[in-house]
Amino acid sequence: MSDQQHTGPGARSHDAQSDGRHDVDSRDTANDTSNADIQLAGGHDSEGPPTDGSSHDELATRFADPGLPAHTYRRSDIDPLAARRREREVATLFGLSTLGTLLFIVAYFAVKPSDAAGPEMLGQVALSTKLLGLGLGLAMFCVGAGAIHWAKTLMPDDEIVAERKPMRSSEEDRRAAVAALKEGAAGAGLGRRKLIRNSLLGALAPMGLLAIIPLRDLGPLPGDVLEHTAWKAGRRLMTDPAGRPIKAADLPIGAVVHVLPEGIKKLPRPLDEEAKATAIVIRLAPSDLADQRPDRKGWDVAGIVAYSKVCTHVGCPVGLYEQQTHHLLCPCHQSTFDVTRNCAVIFGPAARPLPQLKLATDEAGYLVAAQDFEEPVGPSFWERGD
Amino acid sequence: MARLEKSAGDIANEIDERFGSAKFVRRSARKVFPDHWSFMLGEIALYSFIILLLTGTFLTLWFKPSQVEVPYEGSYIPLHGLTMSEAYASTLRISFDVRGGLIMRQIHHWAALIFVAAMIVHSARVFFTGAFRKPRETNWLIGVALITLSIIEGLLGYSLPDDLLSGTGFRIAEGVLLAIPVVGTYLSFFFFGGQFPGEDFIARIYTFHVLLLPGIFLALITVHVMLVWYQKHTQYPLPGRTEKNSVGYPFFPVYTAKAGGFFFITFGVTTLLAAFVTINPVWLFGPYTPTQVTAGSQPDFYMGFLEGAFRLMPNWEIHALGYTLSMNIIVPCFIVPGLLFTSMGLYPMIERWVTGDNREHHVLDRPRNVPTRTGLGVMALTTWLILLAAGANDVIAITFHLSINAITWFFRIAIFVVPPLSYVVTKRICLGLQRRDRDLVLHGRETGRIMRLPNGEMIEVHEPISETQRYILTAHESPGPLELEPATDPNGIPRRRVLASKLRARISRFYFEDRIVPPTPTDARELESSGHH
């Protein structure tokens, strides 16, 4: 027992207690009265210090416990008129509660929001919610307040004292318990019959698999679906949500358009595809293109650039574009991307630039993707590499 | 009346003959419950849980946990004709087309906030008064589990309506799953039934939200309350209250009336709050689509510390051998809460080891009398609060017209500087209060009356404090640091585990080096005989 390598808590005033640090053993544990043994407190009940040291030297080390204060009587204990008044107050509260219930019922039938025409509906919902809430709230609050008022003013308020026994069982019970367990274990003979013990372990240990394996069909394996999106060479950029193609020549400098690939709504799970393909298109002035990475030359169409809108932090749509600074801001954790520098991260928890979508135009002059994103879009994942 | 009593007696008789219940009633009816306002915090949590069960069950009658996309045709005109998931459409139906639906939704949401908040404040009360000490460590651990699970339960519930805000929350959850090393991608695909958002996850989190987690809550809360009953409540260190007794009001009728009444009061207040303060007006956010987002949105407060950790974390990501390790997600989402909750859970064991105190404790500590524990608790709370504030850095920036970068950097530094500072300050305050207590006991209370001594000196008259107060101020123990024993025992045999005991002596010194010993009658007598008052 490493405890005993140390001397006890050395408070000078507590030698009595520190001796008793392991004193649960020395407690009077044979006592088996139930806590129905209750006495009314009379102030005589002080047992000295809060710890159970029974020190001979107590007087010098401790101020005496004056015991429970004498019981003081309330008005309602001595004055029958006051008691009557309290009784009426409690009854009033209970009565208010009944009124609350009535209010709820009346409001329920009197206000029916879905009958209201169009714009009035919201006002009716608000009214209904307030009246129902007021009724229910009053019904609950007043019955509770009444009960507590009753308990505090009319029920007996003398504190009672019950004896507290240590949690630890008596020595006798502990010995008997150990003996019973030993007897049982000997009967089963687990210690002796190694074959049974080992084969039982062999039966139980793999059962965890029974809980895990059937979960396999929760979903398909990832494969490489995170690395591709619905963008393909020649797919038009369609405005989101209107779904119109974009003529490069129609975009003024500074324009910002949210886009999705053409035909995405017709794919098998359109929301899954949108979650990856969503992109933002911005037309920069030629002067703002000076700092673009050399290997991204030719990815724009006359200053029109497109970037994935899925934040490389944990995937929120990066929807806020600041015209003056050319910053794209993610509203979730404020990662900030500089569009003039291929959406490099300039602030926040995102670790990678937003992937760029290489653009081209088709014969009709509409913006199209020149290829899919070169790298997986969105949050990082273990197999992502890079 | 006599008739009534007789029929009640008949029923009781039938029950007792089958279950022997009289024994239990005899013992329990007059069971003593110590009373204090701070003991109501746990009750608020319990009652909020019951409110959640009641209102949640009501909501299940209409809510459709389905991501099937349908056109909206309900009575909320602005969204007419839009396609949305059945989950969102049914939440709109509950709000507008089911009478009482909106008030129930709002009670449910307010009760969820109160549930988590009450548990946090309750656990702070338990911590600062030392109620977690032996034999109550199990209940402390249950409490930590409940708080952790309630954060998850709240996140799931909040996500059920599948509005733009909550859907974005689960988009973030996908990013978090993906960041788990080695298995993250697989976990995410299994969880969402494929790619995000898929068509399965609302139905899955619904089962967790209304069945699995509430079942676990119910089991844990039952054990928690039964342990309080069985081990009996702790009590404050007041005259007449000792380690060997329990002083308070009888279970029946006083405690029953007070606790029962308090349930209704909690329900009433939550309902009134829900009636007059709108919460989560999902119809304003619109249905979830992965391509849109609203700015300045805030999660429920219990998610705030994670949100803050997320925002403060620098963008570290490790790429090696073709794999990616996203420290910018793993640290705020797993390591920070892991450390907070693990240290919280282990604290009772750590303190027991440091103090070597293996006794049962049923009388509470006054926080000032345990300065190191109190300081550590304040430090943990401060950490939590800074993260919470950092989670609202955009709101702070907009409200006070500050640069978001500056605020983020401020918090990045504050998270390392302020908590230790708060520890030191708290500990000093505690020691100061103890010193004042000591002075009060030895010199009495200042009366403000000035008296002139015969020799012309002016002194302030002090009045001795009452016996009761003196007892309250001196009843506690003030252990000193454990001392390290020599490396060998008296027989020259080397002791085992020297390193552990060295470490323990060190931590013990950290805990107990600074201390104020409570005054004793001897001190008082000595002072008196030396001519002071």
Ligand code: HEM
């Ligand atoms: C124990 C803790 C619980 C917490 C912290 C919690 C939290 C929440 C929250 C925050 C919401 C979003 C409410 C909104 O739309 O504003 C919610 C929704 C919901 N909860 Fe719970 N809840 C709990 C227990 C339960 C239980 C026990 C049930 C059912 C038996 C339940 C059923 C529902 C349903 C059906 C919804 C979606 C309906 C809607 O949002 O209108 N909840 N929950």
Ligand code: FES
């Ligand atoms: S998701 Fe964009 S910053 Fe976190």
